[in-house]
Amino acid sequence: MNRARSLESYSPLPPPSELSLPSVPLPSALPAFVIKLAMALRTFFQRCADAVVPAEIAVFDRAWGTAITTMVGAAARHRIADLLGDGALTAGELAQQTGTHADVMQRMLRALATQGIFAVDPEGRFTNTRLSRGLRGGRLMRVREFLTYFTSGSNLAAWRDFDRSLSDGESAFDRVHQQSVWSWFDSHPDEREMFAHAMMGITVGDAPFVASLYPFTEVSRLCDVGGGRGMLMSELLLRFPHLRGVLVDGEGVIASARQLLAMRGVIERVELKAGSFFDAELPRDCDAYSLKNVLHDWGDQACTRILKNVRRAMSSDARLLVIEVITEPNVGTGFGPLLDVQMLVACSGGRERGVEETRRLLGGAGFRLARVVPGPTVSVLEARPV
Numbered sequence: 001m002n003r004a005r006s007l008e009s010y011s012p013l014p015p016p017s018e019l020s021l022p023s024v025p026l027p028s029a030l031p032a033f034v035i036k037l038a039m040a041l042r043t044f045f046q047r048c049a050d051a052v053v054p055a056e057i058a059v060f061d062r063a064w065g066t067a068i069t070t071m072v073g074a075a076a077r078h079r080i081a082d083l084l085g086d087g088a089l090t091a092g093e094l095a096q097q098t099g100t101h102a103d104v105m106q107r108m109l110r111a112l113a114t115q116g117i118f119a120v121d122p123e124g125r126f127t128n129t130r131l132s133r134g135l136r137g138g139r140l141m142r143v144r145e146f147l148t149y150f151t152s153g154s155n156l157a158a159w160r161d162f163d164r165s166l167s168d169g170e171s172a173f174d175r176v177h178q179q180s181v182w183s184w185f186d187s188h189p190d191e192r193e194m195f196a197h198a199m200m201g202i203t204v205g206d207a208p209f210v211a212s213l214y215p216f217t218e219v220s221r222l223c224d225v226g227g228g229r230g231m232l233m234s235e236l237l238l239r240f241p242h243l244r245g246v247l248v249d250g251e252g253v254i255a256s257a258r259q260l261l262a263m264r265g266v267i268e269r270v271e272l273k274a275g276s277f278f279d280a281e282l283p284r285d286c287d288a289y290s291l292k293n294v295l296h297d298w299g300d301q302a303c304t305r306i307l308k309n310v311r312r313a314m315s316s317d318a319r320l321l322v323i324e325v326i327t328e329p330n331v332g333t334g335f336g337p338l339l340d341v342q343m344l345v346a347c348s349g350g351r352e353r354g355v356e357e358t359r360r361l362l363g364g365a366g367f368r369l370a371r372v373v374p375g376p377t378v379s380v381l382e383a384r385p386v
């Protein structure tokens with residue numbers, strides 16, 4: 001082993017050179033039906049691949065999830081795809097550069113090569129593949145940061161306790177760490193920042209859809225509640241020059257959002273407000289309020305508190321946009337079902353919801369569901385005060 005590096009003290013946050021974001025709108029999203037078709041085809045081919053082996057083999061393969069997730073996470077954390085670039089390196093050279101163990105590096109990358117992530121040649125040199133290139137830093141979708149967050153000790157420890165959630169129905173994270181993921185982030189700012197980047201990467205994918213799905217020309221001042229680093233806000237401001245915004249989130253995330261909004265050249269048009277969406281006084285002068293991927297973090301009671309707090313600030317003709325991955329109770333396809341269990345494990349009472357569950361939540365907080373604009377990932381549910 002070379003340069004020993006304690007994982008505890010290793011901060012894998014993206015360096016400034018990888019932080020750049022365009023100050024023009026992101027490329028428009030492909031039409032929703034193209035995305036849905038591509039996802040359906042992928043599922044179809046995966047099922048075909050399973051069909052050519054005995055069921056036992058196909059299901060045995062699923063046992064490797066933990067191993068693969070852990071190793072892809074380690075490769076992400078050690079930036080293997082960045083180190084390889086367009087060249088080829090041996091495991092010894094990679095171990096030298098990352099302060100890791102050469103033999104284990106070789107075995108890990110060879111194992112990942114079986115999944116199409118990295119390739120190895122007969123001389124023992126590793127190269128990137130199409131899939132492993134997706135792990136490089138500086139990519140808009142921040143998959144490297146997502147994997148680093150997802151395989152963090154705190155998230156994996158929560159998953160290890162899943163069995164107890166299956167018995168008691170409670171969030172594993174809160175039980176294992178004796179606090180919510182949000183208060184954990186307050187005392188682990190690197191993890192909070194990693195999560196904020198991962199979430200931003202997801203919203204990079206969602207924002208062009210949201211912008212094209214909903215008529216933001218009808219909105220003049222939007223308050224994005226729990227808006228994270230401001231990815232959605234910045235994209236909407238770039239696409240709709242008349243729009244002004246208010247971004248509400250916790251203090252640490254707001255500091256990170258300031259950088260993003262400045263980088264995208266829209267900071268002058270956004271008011272930043274640090275505070276809790278449970279009880280902070282939200283701005284009253286907005287004609288639209290949005291909650292993107294916020295309600296899914298919480299159980300019904302907490303959602304009702306958030307919604308009632310937003311409702312208190314709203315005038316009777318303002319609108320609320322709930323932006324979520326709509327997940328119907330008895331549909332076993334798409335992103336929603338897996339995300340739903342991650343929400344159960346990591347968040348206090350978190351869950352994905354279907355249209356009727358969301359309608360009920362809204363109804364209990366003084367809203368009526370006025371329209372549902374379905375999207376290929378997230379959908380926009382417009383609610384109006386009753």
Ligand SMILES: C[S@@+](CC[C@H](N)C(=O)[O-])C[C@H]1O[C@@H](n2cnc3c(N)ncnc32)[C@H](O)[C@@H]1O
Nearest residue numbers: 199203226227228249250253275276277292293
């Ligand atoms: C899943 S993220 C969604 C971020 C953003 N809306 C997006 O879709 O990219 C949930 C956000 O809620 C914020 N949050 C959690 N608890 C909060 C609270 N009590 N008050 C305000 N924001 C909070 C987190 O910091 C995080 O940015």
